[in-house]
Amino acid sequence: VRIVVLCGGVGAARFLDGVVRTVADPSAVTALCNVSDDLSWHGLHVSPDIDTVIYTLAGLEGEFGWGLEGDTHTALSELSILGGDEWFTIGDRDLATHILRNEVLERGGTISEATTAIATARGISCRLLPVTNDLHPTIVRTAEGELAFQEYFVRHRSADIVTGFRFPGAETAHPAPGVVESIREAELILFAPSNPFVSIEPLLSVPGVRTAIATSIVPRVAVSPIVGGEAVKGPAAEMLRSLGHEVSALGIARLYRGLIDTLVIDFADAKLAPYIENLGIQTLVLDSMMRDRDGRTRLASEVLQAVAP
Amino acid sequence: VRIVVLCGGVGAARFLDGVVRTVADPSAVTALCNVSDDLSWHGLHVSPDIDTVIYTLAGLEGEFGWGLEGDTHTALSELSILGGDEWFTIGDRDLATHILRNEVLERGGTISEATTAIATARGISCRLLPVTNDLHPTIVRTAEGELAFQEYFVRHRSADIVTGFRFPGAETAHPAPGVVESIREAELILFAPSNPFVSIEPLLSVPGVRTAIATSIVPRVAVSPIVGGEAVKGPAAEMLRSLGHEVSALGIARLYRGLIDTLVIDFADAKLAPYIENLGIQTLVLDSMMRDRDGRTRLASEVLQAVAP
Numbered sequence: 001v002r003i004v005v006l007c008g009g010v011g012a013a014r015f016l017d018g019v020v021r022t023v024a025d026p027s028a029v030t031a032l033c034n035v036s037d038d039l040s041w042h043g044l045h046v047s048p049d050i051d052t053v054i055y056t057l058a059g060l061e062g063e064f065g066w067g068l069e070g071d072t073h074t075a076l077s078e079l080s081i082l083g084g085d086e087w088f089t090i091g092d093r094d095l096a097t098h099i100l101r102n103e104v105l106e107r108g109g110t111i112s113e114a115t116t117a118i119a120t121a122r123g124i125s126c127r128l129l130p131v132t133n134d135l136h137p138t139i140v141r142t143a144e145g146e147l148a149f150q151e152y153f154v155r156h157r158s159a160d161i162v163t164g165f166r167f168p169g170a171e172t173a174h175p176a177p178g179v180v181e182s183i184r185e186a187e188l189i190l191f192a193p194s195n196p197f198v199s200i201e202p203l204l205s206v207p208g209v210r211t212a213i214a215t216s217i218v219p220r221v222a223v224s225p226i227v228g229g230e231a232v233k234g235p236a237a238e239m240l241r242s243l244g245h246e247v248s249a250l251g252i253a254r255l256y257r258g259l260i261d262t263l264v265i266d267f268a269d270a271k272l273a274p275y276i277e278n279l280g281i282q283t284l285v286l287d288s289m290m291r292d293r294d295g296r297t298r299l300a301s302e303v304l305q306a307v308a309p
Numbered sequence: 310v311r312i313v314v315l316c317g318g319v320g321a322a323r324f325l326d327g328v329v330r331t332v333a334d335p336s337a338v339t340a341l342c343n344v345s346d347d348l349s350w351h352g353l354h355v356s357p358d359i360d361t362v363i364y365t366l367a368g369l370e371g372e373f374g375w376g377l378e379g380d381t382h383t384a385l386s387e388l389s390i391l392g393g394d395e396w397f398t399i400g401d402r403d404l405a406t407h408i409l410r411n412e413v414l415e416r417g418g419t420i421s422e423a424t425t426a427i428a429t430a431r432g433i434s435c436r437l438l439p440v441t442n443d444l445h446p447t448i449v450r451t452a453e454g455e456l457a458f459q460e461y462f463v464r465h466r467s468a469d470i471v472t473g474f475r476f477p478g479a480e481t482a483h484p485a486p487g488v489v490e491s492i493r494e495a496e497l498i499l500f501a502p503s504n505p506f507v508s509i510e511p512l513l514s515v516p517g518v519r520t521a522i523a524t525s526i527v528p529r530v531a532v533s534p535i536v537g538g539e540a541v542k543g544p545a546a547e548m549l550r551s552l553g554h555e556v557s558a559l560g561i562a563r564l565y566r567g568l569i570d571t572l573v574i575d576f577a578d579a580k581l582a583p584y585i586e587n588l589g590i591q592t593l594v595l596d597s598m599m600r601d602r603d604g605r606t607r608l609a610s611e612v613l614q615a616v617a618p
Contacts, residue, residue, distance in 0.1 A: 042408045043415030072383050078405035082430040092401045096387035099351045102411075106352030121391040 001308055004186040007031045008199020009049045010065030010233055011225055012192030013056035014290045016126070018300030019190070020057060026125035030182040032209075034194075035111060035130045036138040036167065036202035037149040041088055042079070044098045045105055048150070049199070050115055050130060051097055058122040065233070068093045087155045112176045131203045133176045136169035138198050149198060158235035161242050165197055170205040183212040187309050191222030193288070195236045196255045197243070204259070213259050221262040221307045223299070224249040227288060228268040250275050257281065264288055264303055310617055313495040316340045317508020318358045319374030319542055320534055321501030322365035323599045325435070327609030328499070329366060335434035339491040341518075343503075344420060344439045345447040345476065345511035346458040350397055351388070353407045354414055357459070358508070359424055359439060360406055367431040374542070377402045396464045421485045440512045442485045445478035447507050458507060467544035470551050474506055479514040492521040496618050500531030502597070504545045505564045506552070513568070522568050530571040530616045532608070533558040536597060537577040559584050566590065573597055573612055 003023065005016050012031075020026045034049045048066065055061040055068055062069050071091025080086045090098065097118055104114035110133040119128050140152040142160035152160060183189065194200055204210040213220065229247050231237040237247045245251040249265040253276040256263065263281050265272060266288040273283040284306050290296045310332065314325050321340075329335045343358045357375065364370040364377055371378050380400025389395045399407065406427055413423035419442040428437050449461040451469035461469060492498065503509055513519040522529065538556050540546040546556050554560040558574040562585040565572065572590050574581060575597040582592040593615050599605045 040415070042412040044408065044411065072381070072401070074381050074401035075384060075404040075408065078402040079408060082405055082409055082427070084405075084409070092381070092383035092404075093387040095384040095401075095404065096391055096393075099353065099384065099388060100391055100393070102353065103351040106349070118391070 001028060001187050002182075002185055003029045003188045003190060004182050005029065005031045005190045005192055006194070006200055006203050007049065007053055007192050008034050008194030009037075009052045010056075011290075012049075012194045012199065013053045013061070013065070014296050015190075015192040015223060015300060016053060017056050017293075018290065018296030018298070019304070020126050021297045022300045022304055027127065029126040030178070030186070031126060031128050032179060032182070032203055033115070033128055033130050034199050034202050035132060036136050037153065037198065038111075038137070039088065039148070039150045041090060041098065042084070044102050045111070045114075046088075046090070046098050047101070047111065047115070047130070050111075050118075050128065051094070053128060054097075054115075054119055054122050054124060057124050057126070060122075067091050088150060110176070112178075127178075127182075129178050129182065130176050131179055131209065132173040132206050134169060134173040136167065136173040136202065136206065138202055139166040139168060140198070141166060153235070158238065162235070162239050163242065165201070167202060167205050170202075171207070173206045175206050175208050179206070180208045180212050183209065183216065186216070187218050188304075188307065189213060189216060189218060189220040190303070191220075191256065191260060193223040193225040193232060195225060195231075195234055195239070196252060197236070197239050210259070219262065219307050219309060220260045221264060221284070221303065222252070222256050222260045223264040223288060223303065224252045224266070224269070226252055227266040232289065248272060253279055253281050262307055310337060310496050311491075311494055312338045312497045312499060313491050314338065314340045314499045314501055315503070315509055315512050316358065316362055316501050317343050317503030318346075318361045319365075320599075321358070321503045321508065322362045322370070322374070323605050324499075324501045324532060324609060325362060326365050326602075327599065327605030327607070328613070329435050330606045331609045331613055336436065338435040339487070339495070340435060340437050341488060341491070341512055342424070342437055342439050343508050343511050344441060345445050346462065346507065347420075347446070348397065348457070348459045350399060350407065351393070353411050354420070354423075355397075355399070355407050356410070356420065356424070356439070359420075359427075359437065360403070362437060363406075363428055363431050363433060366433050366435070369431075376400055397459060419485070421487075436487075436491075438487050438491065439485050440488055440518065441482040441515050443478060443482040445476065445482040445511065445515065447511055448475040448477060449507075450475060462544070467547065471544075471548050472551065474510070476511060476514050479511075480516070482515045484515050484517050488515070489517045489521050492518065492525065495525070496527050497613075497616065498522060498525060498527060498529040499612070500529070500565065500569060502532040502534040502541060504534060504540075504543055504548070505561060506545070506548050519568070528571065528616050528618060529569045530573060530593070530612065531561070531565050531569045532573040532597060532612065533561045533575070533578070535561055536575040541598065557581060562588055562590050571616055
């Protein structure tokens with residue numbers, strides 16, 4: 001079964017890991033990865049979501065889901081000594097990833113090529129595609145002004161009240177090679193449990209992607225990132241609230257209306273099922289929390305068993 | 310006294326350190342630094358000679374004269390895991406230097422600007438100028454073909470028989486800002502004990518530099534890198550031999566004829582003094598070996614006392 005998974009960061013990486021461990025042929029799984037929270041770190045291109053996906057699939061992810069487990073921070077400390085303002089943490093092993101990506105980009109390669117090089121070196125068995133190779137940043141609007149995504153997310157620890165988003169590169173961004181084709185050829189489209197505003201929307205906003213999904217006739221299934229009125233991880237709940245949406249799986253269903261056929265919701269949200277189904281979206285009610293590595297494969301296999309064609 | 314020091318790597322860094330520790334006003338010392346052994350390391354610009362000078366002046370240099378003392382190699386090991394062929398050793402603390410340089414270059418800055426940023430962050434009190442901000446690599450000709458300098462020096466451990474050199478960027482290279490001016494305004498020009506072929510010649514071959522030194526009327530003093538028929542460090546002796554020069558301070562004197570007034574030679578080479586003076590070059594005979602940190606200031610102060618105007 002050819003599967004496309006729309007991916008943000010930590011939650012997506014864990015769900016994708018479950019999918020890859022569940023399916024018979026991981027090479028038939030294509031992850032479309034968000035690059036709108038990429039940043040230039042001292043001139044090195046860093047793709048946090050792609051790296052989280054790769055480290056997680058390789059079983060190397062750090063305690064909080066990002067970075068490499070047990071990494072050291074010698075280079076970072078030295079940069080601080082040299083006067084850098086090191087609010088974005090990059091470990092020494094992690095640096096190798098960014099150095100390798102830099103090498104590919106310096107010789108004229110694309111983020112796609114860099115991603116393939118890094119994923120291949122890590123023995124990743126599924127296909128990872130950045131949604132675009134063009135600059136396509138997420139700008140977060142707050143009461144105090146606009147922030148680059150990582151300024152908002154890491155430097156400010158998601159503390160600002162979000163009033164909106166801007167994707168200045170969206171109109172001119174081209175989907176990376178294989179992105180639209182993979183959606184057209186998919187037999188199943190999964191929305192990983194990711195932030196709808198800063199993980200999924202940047203994917204959809206690349207020209208051709210939203211239309212390809214909206215017009216697809218294969219099963220399209222999202223896993224709600226909101227469980228029991230709270231985000232499993234990250235600032236999704238605060239964003240829903242400040243932007244005037246209901247902070248629930250129903251709020252997620254409204255955002256994805258027209259793009260999905262089924263929403264996976266947790267037992268905790270079973271009471272929302274009729275309201276979601278009233279929007280023309282089926283529900284799949286199960287234990288959607290991935291508490292550990294086994295939880296990932298359990299969730300993925302339950303979803304696939306229920307919805308795979 | 311305004312002093313210019315022509316610098317290569319380890320020997321030069323140690324001598325310059327002695328000069329800086331000896332003079333009353335280190336800011337009046339300008340080091341012209343070789344950049345012809347610079348390399349692109351996974352897309353990061355590395356300037357080994359400049360880094361050696363900075364680390365040595367900061368008192369941080371590694372056991373063998375290059376890199377940082379007690380550095381770790383976590384990122385390098387990870388790059389090996391990712392499939393890199395890591396023959397050029399870069400430590401984790403060392404990486405901070407190359408990342409900072411990369412940042413300056415990525416935003417359109419020059420090697421000069423990157424050097425100043427790094428030197429300032431390390432508290433270096435003298436002035437460090439790369440001889441050029443243009444690409445000006447040393448190509449080493451060997452019986453088996455041409456090698457980039459670091460391929461010859463590090464990867465092949467200087468094992469090839471050298472038949473010549475090529476500086477393909479020399480004709481089009483521009484001296485970096487301040488280089489020719491510093492020579493013209495100098496009251497004393499010192500040639501550090503560096504390799505004449507791959508440290509000093511690349512400096513001289515930048516248009517304007519050789520002429521500025523050849524026509525200078527201030528004292529011009531070189532410290533012989535050959536002592537007792539051997540190079541204090543590096544492949545200078547093998548190069549002199551294979552290129553048909555005498556492997557001695559006299560061989561060095563012949564190479565620098567027309568550019569220097571005085572050659573500093575070791576007591577071990579006192580017998581060569583008449584032959585060197587016969588070339589129109591005065592000799593200053595002393596203990597030229599820098600065995601430790603004190604040895605650097607001893608040599609520098611003896612030289613300055615003898616030749617400073």
